Amino acid sequence: MPDEPVLEPTRLLSRESIDGLSQRWTIGASSGSTFSTPASPWREWLGETVSNADAELRLVALAGQAERIAVRTAAPDLIFTADLPPLAAPPLPDTGRPYFQRLLRRFRLDQNLVIQLLWRLETEGFAANPLDWLPSPDADDLPEMYDLWIDWIAHATGVDAVPTLSASVWSSVAPPLLLKAFARLLRRDRAAAIALLQEHFADEPAQQRARLLETLGSIAAPGPLSSAETDFLTGLSKDRSEKVRDHAERLLQRRRCSNGADPRDSAADAQELADCFIARPRGWLDKRIRVTRRAEPTSEAKRRRLELARRVSLEDFAQALGIEPVTLIDGWQFEFDGAGDKALIDQVLQSTEPEACIALFRRLLEAMRLDPAVLVQLAQNAAPAQRGELMRDALENSQITLRSVAEISGGSARFTDVEASWSTPALRAFCERIAASLGHSHSESGGGAFDAQRGALDYDCFALGLIVAPEVADATIDRLRDVGLHAADPRLDMLRLTVALTAQRDTSDHRDKDLS
Amino acid sequence: MIDLAAIEALASDQKALRAAVTLYRERGWSILRRSADADLIWGERQGSGAAPYQMAVDLRDLASRCSCPSRKLPCKHVLALLLQAAEHPEDFGEGEPPDWVRTWLTKRRVGAPPRTNEPVQAGGALRSLLQADATIEPSKARVKPEQGSRRAAIKANALAEGLDALEDWIADQLKLGLESFITEAEKRCAGIASRLVDVKAVSLAARIEELPSQLVRLPREERVKAAVTELGGLVLLIRQFRVAPNDPAATREIAKAEAPATVLADPNALRVAAQWEVLGVLQTPRKDGYASVGTWLLNLGGQGPTFALLLDEVPASRARNVAIMTAGEQFEAEIAFYPDAAPLRAVIVSRGAGVPPEALQPWPETDVPTDRAMAPPAAAPWRRETPVLLKDGRLGRSKRQSGPDASVWWRDASGQAAAEIDGTAPPIAFGLPLLATAALWDGHRLKLMAAHTPLGRVSLIEDQ
Numbered sequence: 001m002p003d004e005p006v007l008e009p010t011r012l013l014s015r016e017s018i019d020g021l022s023q024r025w026t027i028g029a030s031s032g033s034t035f036s037t038p039a040s041p042w043r044e045w046l047g048e049t050v051s052n053a054d055a056e057l058r059l060v061a062l063a064g065q066a067e068r069i070a071v072r073t074a075a076p077d078l079i080f081t082a083d084l085p086p087l088a089a090p091p092l093p094d095t096g097r098p099y100f101q102r103l104l105r106r107f108r109l110d111q112n113l114v115i116q117l118l119w120r121l122e123t124e125g126f127a128a129n130p131l132d133w134l135p136s137p138d139a140d141d142l143p144e145m146y147d148l149w150i151d152w153i154a155h156a157t158g159v160d161a162v163p164t165l166s167a168s169v170w171s172s173v174a175p176p177l178l179l180k181a182f183a184r185l186l187r188r189d190r191a192a193a194i195a196l197l198q199e200h201f202a203d204e205p206a207q208q209r210a211r212l213l214e215t216l217g218s219i220a221a222p223g224p225l226s227s228a229e230t231d232f233l234t235g236l237s238k239d240r241s242e243k244v245r246d247h248a249e250r251l252l253q254r255r256r257c258s259n260g261a262d263p264r265d266s267a268a269d270a271q272e273l274a275d276c277f278i279a280r281p282r283g284w285l286d287k288r289i290r291v292t293r294r295a296e297p298t299s300e301a302k303r304r305r306l307e308l309a310r311r312v313s314l315e316d317f318a319q320a321l322g323i324e325p326v327t328l329i330d331g332w333q334f335e336f337d338g339a340g341d342k343a344l345i346d347q348v349l350q351s352t353e354p355e356a357c358i359a360l361f362r363r364l365l366e367a368m369r370l371d372p373a374v375l376v377q378l379a380q381n382a383a384p385a386q387r388g389e390l391m392r393d394a395l396e397n398s399q400i401t402l403r404s405v406a407e408i409s410g411g412s413a414r415f416t417d418v419e420a421s422w423s424t425p426a427l428r429a430f431c432e433r434i435a436a437s438l439g440h441s442h443s444e445s446g447g448g449a450f451d452a453q454r455g456a457l458d459y460d461c462f463a464l465g466l467i468v469a470p471e472v473a474d475a476t477i478d479r480l481r482d483v484g485l486h487a488a489d490p491r492l493d494m495l496r497l498t499v500a501l502t503a504q505r506d507t508s509d510h511r512d513k514d515l516s
Numbered sequence: 517m518i519d520l521a522a523i524e525a526l527a528s529d530q531k532a533l534r535a536a537v538t539l540y541r542e543r544g545w546s547i548l549r550r551s552a553d554a555d556l557i558w559g560e561r562q563g564s565g566a567a568p569y570q571m572a573v574d575l576r577d578l579a580s581r582c583s584c585p586s587r588k589l590p591c592k593h594v595l596a597l598l599l600q601a602a603e604h605p606e607d608f609g610e611g612e613p614p615d616w617v618r619t620w621l622t623k624r625r626v627g628a629p630p631r632t633n634e635p636v637q638a639g640g641a642l643r644s645l646l647q648a649d650a651t652i653e654p655s656k657a658r659v660k661p662e663q664g665s666r667r668a669a670i671k672a673n674a675l676a677e678g679l680d681a682l683e684d685w686i687a688d689q690l691k692l693g694l695e696s697f698i699t700e701a702e703k704r705c706a707g708i709a710s711r712l713v714d715v716k717a718v719s720l721a722a723r724i725e726e727l728p729s730q731l732v733r734l735p736r737e738e739r740v741k742a743a744v745t746e747l748g749g750l751v752l753l754i755r756q757f758r759v760a761p762n763d764p765a766a767t768r769e770i771a772k773a774e775a776p777a778t779v780l781a782d783p784n785a786l787r788v789a790a791q792w793e794v795l796g797v798l799q800t801p802r803k804d805g806y807a808s809v810g811t812w813l814l815n816l817g818g819q820g821p822t823f824a825l826l827l828d829e830v831p832a833s834r835a836r837n838v839a840i841m842t843a844g845e846q847f848e849a850e851i852a853f854y855p856d857a858a859p860l861r862a863v864i865v866s867r868g869a870g871v872p873p874e875a876l877q878p879w880p881e882t883d884v885p886t887d888r889a890m891a892p893p894a895a896a897p898w899r900r901e902t903p904v905l906l907k908d909g910r911l912g913r914s915k916r917q918s919g920p921d922a923s924v925w926w927r928d929a930s931g932q933a934a935a936e937i938d939g940t941a942p943p944i945a946f947g948l949p950l951l952a953t954a955a956l957w958d959g960h961r962l963k964l965m966a967a968h969t970p971l972g973r974v975s976l977i978e979d980q
Contacts, residue, residue: 026740028693053687057751060690064748067741068959069891075925075934078912084947091971094873102615130944131974156943458622486574487553488613489621 013066021063081156085148089127096500099493101132106458106490113462117494118142119411120466124501138162140184165193170200175208179215186219191228198232206241213247225251266316273308274320276301279331289323289331293340309343314351325351329359334367341369349377357381361390365397372404379408388413391467398425401456406463414469421468422479430460431483438484458491465494470502518575518602520643526578527595528588536595540603544780546849546867548600549611557608558617559597562776566826566863567811567841571597572617581620585834611869615842671716672761675771678715679754682708686747694743701728720753720770723900725803738960745959746900753898765856765896773827776863779852786859789850790817791877792824794841795954796965796977807832811841812903812965813851813862814954816877823903824851824862843966843975846871857895860903879952879968882907886933890957901963906953911937911946926953926962938963941976948974 013021092100100117107113118128122143135146137154140162147164154161163169165181173181185193197216201209213236216229225233236248276294281287296302309317318325329348334341348360357378364375379390391409394400405426415421422428437457461480468476473495480495481487527533539561546568547560558572563584571582571593580594590598600607613621685708689697697704705724712721727746731739757766768774779785795812802808811826841847848868853859871877882889882905889904908929913922924937929949938961948969953976956963964976 022694022740022744025690025694025744027695028691056690057683057687060686060744061748061751061755064745064959065752065892065897067745067748069887075914075927075936076923077915078925078927078934079915079922080910080912081946083949084944102618129971130947131969131972134944152947153943156946486551486555486621488551488556488618490618491622 013062018063018066021059025060082152084130084152087127087145087148089122089125089145091129092121092126092132093500093504095504096126096497097129097132099497099500100128102490102493103462103497104133106493107462110459113459115141116406116411116466118146120498121501123411124470124498126501126504138180140180141187144188165196167196167199170196171203175211178208179211182212183215183219186216190220191226194226194228194232198228201232206244209239209241210243210247213244213251217247217251266312267320269308270312270316270320273305273312273317276305276308277321279321279323279328289327290333291321291323291328291331292333306339306343309340309347312347314344314347314353314356317347325353325356326359329356329363332363334363334369345374349374354381354383354386358386358390362393365393365400368397368399370397370399370404372401372407375400375404376407379410384410384412391415392424395421395424395426398429400426402426402430402460402463402467403456406466409467411466414467416469416472418468418472418475418479430464431479433457433460434480434483434485461491462494465498468495468498470498473498473502518598518605520599520602522578523595523598523602526590526598528590532588532590532592532595535592536599539592539596540599545600545607546864548597548608549613549869550601550608551613552610556613556617557597557601558613559600560864560867561593561596562780562863563593564775564777565828565830566776566861567809567828568864568867569593570616572613572620573597573601574621575601583616609869614845614870674715675717676758678712678717679757679770681711682717682720682750683754686751689743689747694740698731698739698743701731716772717770718772719768720750722802722804723769724750729803734960742960749898749900756898763857764854765858768854768856768861769898773861774854779854779863780865782852782855785855786820786853787850787865788815788817788820788824788853789848790815790820791846791848791871792816792851793846793877793879794843795823796843796975797841798956798963798965798977801832805832806830812954812956814879814905816846816880818880821853821859822880822905823860824853825860825903826863827861843977844973846876858893858899860896860899879905879954882952886928890935901956901958904955904957904962906950906955909950909953911941911950913946926950926955926964935962937961942974944969944974945976 100121103117104114107117114133118133119142121128122145127145130149134153135142135150137150137157137159139146139150142150151161153159160174160177162177162180162184163173165173165178165185170178182193182197185196197212201212204212220229230252233248233252236244239245239248276296277291278294279289279291282290293305296305312320314325314328318328321328323331325348329344332341332344345360345364348356351357361375361378361382364370364378375394379387382390387408387410391405391413392415394405394408395415422431434457464476464480465473477487477492477495477499480492485491524533527536545559545561548557549559550557555576556572556574558570560568560570563569569582569584571580571584571591573580573590573594578598580590580597582591582593584591584593586592685704689704705727709721709725712718712724727743730746731742734742753766753769756763757770760766764774792813793816795814798808798810798812800808800810806829809828809830813824813826815822815824847870850865851862852865854861854863884905884907886906889906890902892899892902906926906928909926910929912925912927914925915922917923924940925934926937927934935957941964945964945967948971950967950969953967954965955976956965966973966975966977968974
């Protein structure tokens, strides 16, 4: 065997001998000779005729070898982490892993996309392979099955795990962890989180009370408040801390539940706001209502109108105009007054009515008011089936990005008709952008701008994989290849992952049926 | 079908075209592939480095990419690939485009007309080049034989004197004490390294220049041991060279490695055809502005050496761009080893298709005791790092320290052997038994590369 290792040095030199030599070399060997020591096994190996200097060199060679092969058996006491627990869902099949791995590499800096990817896997009945991805210890917006891994990684990395919040553990959780645990519960079971908050809020110190309200505001916004939440926040008007009172007041105001306001005052405010507008049919034949703003003689009048708009709820405003909220939204004349438009958008976002959100969503698309954040927030108030309709509406707009469309669909809606979808303005525009990007090199169109466009297209290609139904993913790939993308282009990875997952699921289904 | 006229028009000048024809005649492709739709072709061939150059062409518009440093667009390698495709399309097997081709696809343009240069020769000149006598005129010897041997003798004498000086220097360090050596390592090593460069012991000089930074990375209490190990290794290397001045392995460690082409042309070089796995790619920046890029391969075939190292030395600024293989990738290849009693360094002779997931081979079983596996090979005891394949084990953290700074250890399942890890490992490596672990052992720390767990293979090198 040519690579048979040398083990002889350890036979020739004991640990004590090596340590003795090392000690001598540490301070310097000039003071004494190695050979003044009694005979030892390595003396023979060194030979009799060599000079002291030569013997010293041979000895260092021997000691060096002995050091290298003396594998440490006396390791310090070690702590071993428990095995990573398996999840309920099977890990991603090998056929899909290369795509998943490449997607992770491409989008590792955009956690939001990674989370969407994981939710998509969960929808298809799979979990990530932990060799490819593990959550961070403070992740709180992943599918629930990953809690096991979140706890495990917190333990493995020496970070305190975020506990599952309950009445019995609340008081034993450290303040920073309590906020994380509350945030996680709020996302998953809002009613339970509020019930716990009501029970324990008064026992928390003022600063922690304020932080809990901040958490509530950041996660619960912009959705409506339940009656329990309204009652709870209203009850905080007598809190000992001014900061807490302010937080509660702001949350209530944001939702048009002014703290302790007299209903008669609300009605008066709504009527005063309604008086700033005229709601009447568009014409003799067109009976649809148009809502137009009356001329305002002074800037003070405008300021007052906007102030009222911030206080009055959508429902009260519509009622004061004598029309339904949806009619108010349908009849609203956008772009005549940016601040007024924004006030109406805020009213709708805080409304409890999915229909109002849907109506505004469509009106904003018509008016080309394409703020993706607003559209996504509005869509979040719609039922899953309605989100599919909103996604299709969004595809009718050429200015919208597919990334926004995917967020609007919320992972619960996908298109199944390639022919119909591919003729929509959004997908036609997407194809044009792809074709344009393929026709321009980095140097021709200015590096930074080109990179930004290409990055946006990468996101859109990823998003396309999220909004197509698995059964049409193959056909979608063909369409993109027709546009000019090569079959091996990594921008097709999300679609290819979808194909792989579907194939695996179908195989499993067939196997299950065969077995049954 | 690729038109020769189109290739001719693509060439930037006649020199590029002639060089491409020469490459085409030499063949020397380690890989030739086309995509299923035949729109893409790509290939690999040995250049001046250990890792082969990689080139790809999109046949829809003849856009191309090559990993060689040439500024010509397209370079001779791409032109040679196109010639190969034009003349012998049957040589291109169908395959899945590897990651480097995919990445290039997202960054390039398509659809624009191919950028062509003025045809370098009119009317089928390329065809006549291809049909011309393939004999390549040997370059004229610059040095007369007798001059050459005299110079060689002078060079050998200088080298021997340099190595004597190095031994004296080592003896001096032992006399002066390793404590002071460690404190002044930077200055002392620079002095002797400079002397070694003068006598053309370039590899040895680079090794000694790296020593101070290696010592500094270790805890204070381990530095003497590391110094003893390294100085002892140098003594062994010098003695080997004295005993066998023609030993190519020792010469390589002291002076300079042979060019890959020399190894490929050597009929006595050990060649091993097997399925290989890329364990990982390790980049080590050096003080001279260069970086060593080592691609570690594991032999899955059962015959021949267990490991192979493809080593490139490139300017540090280019290290990231060196054509590298993907960690975990398995492929069929014939590999030629540099002459060595303990073969390790190698070049790829020819490379087959990437292995599909269903044909992935498991790592070889190892029943070598851990201490034996971690020992340097008898035939090359001066090597600083030994690749090892460790049996069933697990990673743990020292109880003495706490938090993320705790030292990380690999321990075998029996608890009999343990070794400290260089740096740390990804969290997942702590949560699963490591059924087998591939690493480099330098006598002080284990540098982890990859491991097999019950869930599959995990790469233990950052970013791979």
